[in-house]
Amino acid sequence: MTLDDILNEIQIAEKIVILTHEAPDGDAIGSSLAMKLALKQLGKTSDVIIPEFSRLFSFLPGAQEIMQESSIKEYDLAIALDCGDLKRLKSGEEYFETAKRKIQIDHHGSNTMFGDLNFVNPASPACCEILVEMFEYYGINIDKEMGTCLVAGIITDTGGFRYNKTTAETFEFTAQLLRKGVNVSDIYKRVQDTKTRANFELTKLVIDRMEILEDGKVTFTYITQEDSKKNGAEVGDHEGLVEIGRDIEGVEVSIFIREKEDGTYKASLRSSTYVNVADICLMFGGGGHQMAAGCTFKESKEVVKEKLLNEIKKVLK
Amino acid sequence: MTLDDILNEIQIAEKIVILTHEAPDGDAIGSSLAMKLALKQLGKTSDVIIPEFSRLFSFLPGAQEIMQESSIKEYDLAIALDCGDLKRLKSGEEYFETAKRKIQIDHHGSNTMFGDLNFVNPASPACCEILVEMFEYYGINIDKEMGTCLVAGIITDTGGFRYNKTTAETFEFTAQLLRKGVNVSDIYKRVQDTKTRANFELTKLVIDRMEILEDGKVTFTYITQEDSKKNGAEVGDHEGLVEIGRDIEGVEVSIFIREKEDGTYKASLRSSTYVNVADICLMFGGGGHQMAAGCTFKESKEVVKEKLLNEIKKVLK
Numbered sequence: 001m002t003l004d005d006i007l008n009e010i011q012i013a014e015k016i017v018i019l020t021h022e023a024p025d026g027d028a029i030g031s032s033l034a035m036k037l038a039l040k041q042l043g044k045t046s047d048v049i050i051p052e053f054s055r056l057f058s059f060l061p062g063a064q065e066i067m068q069e070s071s072i073k074e075y076d077l078a079i080a081l082d083c084g085d086l087k088r089l090k091s092g093e094e095y096f097e098t099a100k101r102k103i104q105i106d107h108h109g110s111n112t113m114f115g116d117l118n119f120v121n122p123a124s125p126a127c128c129e130i131l132v133e134m135f136e137y138y139g140i141n142i143d144k145e146m147g148t149c150l151v152a153g154i155i156t157d158t159g160g161f162r163y164n165k166t167t168a169e170t171f172e173f174t175a176q177l178l179r180k181g182v183n184v185s186d187i188y189k190r191v192q193d194t195k196t197r198a199n200f201e202l203t204k205l206v207i208d209r210m211e212i213l214e215d216g217k218v219t220f221t222y223i224t225q226e227d228s229k230k231n232g233a234e235v236g237d238h239e240g241l242v243e244i245g246r247d248i249e250g251v252e253v254s255i256f257i258r259e260k261e262d263g264t265y266k267a268s269l270r271s272s273t274y275v276n277v278a279d280i281c282l283m284f285g286g287g288g289h290q291m292a293a294g295c296t297f298k299e300s301k302e303v304v305k306e307k308l309l310n311e312i313k314k315v316l317k
Numbered sequence: 318m319t320l321d322d323i324l325n326e327i328q329i330a331e332k333i334v335i336l337t338h339e340a341p342d343g344d345a346i347g348s349s350l351a352m353k354l355a356l357k358q359l360g361k362t363s364d365v366i367i368p369e370f371s372r373l374f375s376f377l378p379g380a381q382e383i384m385q386e387s388s389i390k391e392y393d394l395a396i397a398l399d400c401g402d403l404k405r406l407k408s409g410e411e412y413f414e415t416a417k418r419k420i421q422i423d424h425h426g427s428n429t430m431f432g433d434l435n436f437v438n439p440a441s442p443a444c445c446e447i448l449v450e451m452f453e454y455y456g457i458n459i460d461k462e463m464g465t466c467l468v469a470g471i472i473t474d475t476g477g478f479r480y481n482k483t484t485a486e487t488f489e490f491t492a493q494l495l496r497k498g499v500n501v502s503d504i505y506k507r508v509q510d511t512k513t514r515a516n517f518e519l520t521k522l523v524i525d526r527m528e529i530l531e532d533g534k535v536t537f538t539y540i541t542q543e544d545s546k547k548n549g550a551e552v553g554d555h556e557g558l559v560e561i562g563r564d565i566e567g568v569e570v571s572i573f574i575r576e577k578e579d580g581t582y583k584a585s586l587r588s589s590t591y592v593n594v595a596d597i598c599l600m601f602g603g604g605g606h607q608m609a610a611g612c613t614f615k616e617s618k619e620v621v622k623e624k625l626l627n628e629i630k631k632v633l634k
Contacts, residue, residue: 162477
């Protein structure tokens with residue numbers, strides 16, 4: 001049984017590193033910090049390495065101890081969380097590759113099983129929800145601090161309990177945390193609702209540029225590198241922009257493309273009911289979930305738009 | 318005990334009418350339709366009278382049977398739901414006043430106790446959540462249809478499980494409904510996320526006009542009657558506009574004012590953590606909840622802005 005094997009690896013390791021995907025969201029950071037707290041209960045110290053993350057998450061217990069890098073070159077054990085493939089670990093890839101043993105725990109359907117031990121449940125709405133199950137199996141006490149980290153991840157990846165992967169267990173676990181005194185509403189506000197000023201300014205641009213296409217079934221909008229610079233956008237400041245189009249009545253797919261520092265375009269797609277956007281992004285070397293996926297292009301934004309629209313048109317009803 | 322008295326009134330009545338507040342939201346409509354279904358289980362037919370409501374709610378079970386008015390002039394029993402005072406029943410006021418017996422069930426702190434029997438719980442996050450408690454006490458079976466109406470109200474009034482009044486019971490009840498097959502995610506999307514095209518266009522205006530004041534602690538924005546007309550705005554199309562300002566990092570109070578057909582301005586206020594906006598609105602003849610309240614002005618929008626800002630400044634930290 002993988003869960004027992006994972007526990008065994010943790011028990012024999014001394015130097016443990018916890019890693020997650022680039023541009024980390026609440027589920028990535030929340031699961032990393034919850035894992036560190038769980039390891040502590042198991043008598044293990046560990047390093048969480050995340051090179052950069054939005055200051056909106058700095059309220060999470062343990063966030064101050066997150067390291068940007070480490071002088072340790074060879075950990076006994078690396079645990080990658082919420083990351084579908086090795087490349088998305090970015091600078092964490094090195095720590096993962098050089099570790100003696102590699103575990104990865106994730107919920108992406110497109111997971112490439114890149115660890116020695118892989119605990120992957122694509123049916124789970126959040127990596128943090130997988131951890132709840134694991135921790136309960138291990139008899140770990142989910143206290144207020146750990147609960148705060150876990151529910152931050154759950155709220156992020158269920159879109160505030162809105163996505164259809166949200167389970168009865170998600171709601172029951174949240175009820176338990178509320179009874180334990182976790183301030184769910186405050187966490188919700190911080191991870192889901194709060195917009196930085198930069199994010200607000202980018203929202204304005206995204207809405208002003210929104211094109212409603214294909215009989216109102218598709219939206220397209222974009223942010224250039226210049227927009228991001230001008231508004232002082234940092235990591236995390238582009239969150240939520242792709243959802244704006246999808247939430248308009250009748251829209252099935254929203255496309256949001258963002259020019260990155262190297263001039264490439266990162267495309268984010270969301271669907272409303274039936275289009276599998278992970279399939280579409282896969283065609284362009286990307287991936288993700290059925291209703292939320294992404295891919296990267298080297299072409300101009302006009303070409304990106306055309307390429308994506310061409311594929312989306314084929315599957316629109 | 319009020320609950321037994323209410324049941325007694327229902328049992329002896331023949332002609333029953335269900336009423337709710339003007340500009341009805343998901344909690345108003347959801348509680349009305351759930352009540353009708355509950356009365357049916359108690360062997361009673363009833364009329365739900367709601368003169369107009371957003372088409373986004375027409376998916377709710379029983380929405381097709383909602384009446385705009387009734388030829389019955391004197392009901393045996395009127396049940397007002399989710400309505401803090403008689404005036405907010407608008408055209409429903411007449412049916413309420415002429416009914417032989419009057420019951421009202423509500424969760425507004427400012428409730429004026431205008432019924433013969435009043436079941437008011439200001440601690441409850443939604444009128445629908447009060448109904449869950451009532452129906453369970455009466456031994457009524459909360460099936461998929463009734464559950465759909467109830468969770469629509471709960472999602473609306475908890476802002477999709479985000480507000481701090483959301484209880485452990487709210488999450489547990491939602492878990493139960495999920496297990497019964499209620500499509501919570503679909504209801505969430507319909508009542509909370511979906512923006513009509515008119516709402517999207519108004520969002521654009523509201524964001525473009527957003528003023529960020531008082532060191533970033535207050536926002537002000539507005540919609541004129543001309544904006545509403547030009548975009549074909551209907552009942553419900555102004556929902557969510559006031560929250561846009563509040564969600565910007567550092568903002569404590571957001572003000573959104575909207576010109577109505579008669580030229581008056583309806584002000585909506587939201588607060589983030591400590592300002593009691595119900596108190597402020599009360600000064601201008603309005604009311605509501607601590608973090609969400611409203612009032613109406615006959616002055617110009619510049620004067621409204623100044624009056625509200627003056628009061629808000631006094632309580633800003």
